[in-house]
Amino acid sequence: MAELINILLRLALYGDLLLLFGVALFALYSGHASLRFSPLLRGLALLGALLSVAGLVLMTRAMSGETEFAALWPHLQMMLLETEVGLAWALRMLALMVVLIRPGWAIASIAGAVALASLAWSGHGAMDEGSLRFWHFLSDILHLLAAGAWLGAMLALVLLARGRVDEARIRLLTHAVKRFEWVGAAIVLTLSITGVVNYLFIVGPRLDDVLLGAYGMLLAIKVLLFAGMLVLAALNRFHLGPALERSIRDGQHVIAANALRRSVLLELGMALLIVALVAWLGTLSPDAG
Incomplete structure (x- = not known):
């Protein structure tokens, strides 16, 4: 069951961040004033932040074996402060906050690209040296x-x-x-x-x-x-x-x-x-x- 939840969370997060970057980029190079995608971009950024939090908690629970939040919190701190995955997660959250505050096409394209690129640290490339x-x-x-x-x-x-x-x-x-x-x-x-x-x-x-x-x-x-x-x-x-x-x-x-x-x-x-x-x-x- 935990594996299925992990797959579904990854699916939702990947889909959300792919669309966030892609819609912002499309609006940028289409260059038409009638393309009002700001509410959509804000919604995708908010959803991406919520999914990222859920994903980090699920990953930390799986790695630590802890289920109670009080016992899980030190492991979350270690994940955020001492791992590349945690750094990528923090950078993603910062980029998503930028889109929430300023969903302009150029800014959202750059921030969306950063948020999307951060997913690479959860892939097979992280195992290489x-x-x-x-x-x-x-x-x-x-x-x-x-x-x-x-x-x-x-x-x-x-x-x-x-x-x-x-x-x-x-x-x-x-x-x-x-x-x-x-x-x-x-x-x-x-x-x-x-x-x-x-x-x-x-x-x-x-x-x-x-x-x-x-x-x-x-x-x-x-x-x-x-x-x-x-x-x-x-x-x-x-x-x-x-x-x-x-x-x-x-x-x-x-x-x-x-x-x-x-x-x-x-x-x-x-x-x-x-x-x-x-x-x-x-x-x-x-x-x-």
Whole structure:
């Protein structure tokens, strides 16, 4: 039961911080005054802080074996003051406080990136040493940031496509989709490269028995879902995006917006499944059977 709670907490925290950074970044590079995401960013920052507190308490309880708060408190202090995980946690909380106080796009993007990057210290990279540790952390952080940029953009596009659809909304949506095109290409390239690099860091240059275990099966499902997202992204880029532009001329606003929203919702759902798999994979060893 404790392991399931740990996985669910990791899933919620990963999803929250990925969206926090991604939505703020999307608002920044879209550069449109109509994108009012400040309440959403504040809500995500608050939720992220609460989940971080719960995660730290759960981790400390698991490591110390203590259940009473009075007995747990010294262990919490030691975790915060004497470990890298505690330092990363404190930095994350500071970044989330910044977003709560000043949820401007540029500030929230930087603070969201810091909060999201802090999750790397809870991953497999923390087990490495020396220069290998540095490069593994760098790859993990870039992977997290790219994933956050993709998830946040999808949520932002869904929010933009909902509600009353008129020509002004379609022009805003078309502009946002166009801005995302070059960002999306960089995201896919970064995710692909860092995904392979992280596999080599964690597993090494082998497939054989790894793919037959629980870790390998979950990783294979993750790769298949990522491939499915690439197909949907290509559909959005080469079909649904141009359809939005045509709808400005022919007046078929609702049809074009609904088609894009359905596609992006499906893509977002697949992305959240990948996040769930990542949360699970983070609790397993590559040699898990």
